[in-house]
Amino acid sequence: NAGVTQTPKFQVLKTGQSMTLQCAQDMNHEYMSWYRQDPGMGLRLIHYSVGAGITDQGEVPNGYNVSRSTTEDFPLRLLSAAPSQTSVYFCASSPSGKAGKTQYFGPGTRLLVL
Amino acid sequence: AQSVSQHNHHVILSEAASLELGCNYSYGGTVNLFWYVQYPGQHLQLLLKYFSGDPLVKGIKGFEAEFIKSKFSFNLRKPSVQWSDTAEYFCAVIPASGGSYIPTFGRGTSLIVHP
Numbered sequence: 465n466a467g468v469t470q471t472p473k474f475q476v477l478k479t480g481q482s483m484t485l486q487c488a489q490d491m492n493h494e495y496m497s498w499y500r501q502d503p504g505m506g507l508r509l510i511h512y513s514v515g516a517g518i519t520d521q522g523e524v525p526n527g528y529n530v531s532r533s534t535t536e537d538f539p540l541r542l543l544s545a546a547p548s549q550t551s552v553y554f555c556a557s558s559p560s561g562k563a564g565k566t567q568y569f570g571p572g573t574r575l576l577v578l
Numbered sequence: 579a580q581s582v583s584q585h586n587h588h589v590i591l592s593e594a595a596s597l598e599l600g601c602n603y604s605y606g607g608t609v610n611l612f613w614y615v616q617y618p619g620q621h622l623q624l625l626l627k628y629f630s631g632d633p634l635v636k637g638i639k640g641f642e643a644e645f646i647k648s649k650f651s652f653n654l655r656k657p658s659v660q661w662s663d664t665a666e667y668f669c670a671v672i673p674a675s676g677g678s679y680i681p682t683f684g685r686g687t688s689l690i691v692h693p
Contacts, residue, residue, distance in 0.1 A: 495679045504587070506668060506685035507622075514679070522680075554621065558679055565610050565629070565672050565679060569621040 465490050468570035470555050476576045477545040485540040485573050487555030493568070495558045496538040497522070498530065500551040501572075507554065513538055545577045580605035580671050584684035591659055592692050599654040599687050601643075601669035608674040611652040612681060613643055616666045625667070628652065629674070639663070661693045 471486045489496065497512035509522030513532040527549060529541040538557075542549060552574050556567040585600040603609060613625040626637025633645040643654045652669060666688050670681035 497680055499683075504685060506584075507683040509680065509682075512680050556622075560679070565681075566612070566624055566627060567614070567622070567670075567681060569614075569623070571621045 467491065468555055468557055468568050470553075470570035470573050472573060473571065474574050474576075476578065477542075478578055479545060479547060481545050483542050483545065485542070485553055485555075485575075487538045487540065487570060488536050489538075489555075489557040489568070489570075490536065491557065491559065491568065492535060493557035494535070494560045496532065497556050497567075498528070498538070498540045499554045499556065500524065501554060502551050510540065510553075542575075547577045549575065550577045551575060580609070580673060580682050582669050582671050582682055582684035584667075584669055584687050586687045587685070588688045588690075590690045590692065593661055594658050595691075597654070597656040597659045597663070597689070599667055599669075599689070601652045601654065601684060603650050603652065603669075603671045605650075605671060605673060610672045610674050611643075611645060612670040612672075613637065613641070613652075613654050614668045614670060614683075616668070616686075618664065622668065625654070659689075659691045661691050663689060664691045665689060 468489045498510040499507040511530040513519045555570040581604045583602045611628045614622045615625045616622045628635045628645045636642045668686045669684040672681045
């Protein structure tokens with residue numbers, strides 16, 4: 465299994481541009497989530513999904529959209545990039561049931577917005 | 579809603595020193611607790627977790643953590659650190675009931691171990 469994969473690894477955007485960060489998992493996990501990691505702020509939840517077709521907002525959802533059309537994929541869209549969105553973005557997945565409490569993280573996408 | 583506090587933001591140790599990283603949570607009910615580690619340039623991975631039973635849990639690479647319910651704490655310990663333990667450490671909590679599977683993370687502790 466590849467686990468959780470994320471593309472791209474690095475991205476530079478100009479203010480106002482839009483882009484999609486891709487996340488895929490091949491473990492048939494029900495739960496998927498997006499976090500951003502900033503120095504001194506830890507991991508903050510952006511959006512999450514409890515299954516295909518179901519998404520919800522996390523702690524810092526503004527400026528981001530998500531959709532979950534399949535179990536495997538959970539893309540994160542930046543609608544109009546701002547310098548405040550410069551960060552490292554991590555996607556995570558977890559199965560249902562008691563074992564589902566453990567998160568499996570992707571390698572991250574480092575985003576710079578100029 | 580639950581919250582997690584990690585008091586030590588930066589810790590610098592020499593090899594062979596003992597380590598204890600503090601983690602306190604705020605939640606009125608039963609919780610599941612986790613420690614994740616992020617080595618330089620890598621993604622987060624699970625170090626250890628507590629669901630129920632023995633409050634002293636052992637994880638990978640010689641780490642252990644003790645759940646003290648009365649103190650709402652889940653401190654991470656290692657008797658003798660190595661240079662390879664240099665990493666960022668995150669404590670996380672999930673309510674045990676209510677069907678929640680999304681953790682709340684602390685702000686992390688950066689550990690540097692000097693050889």
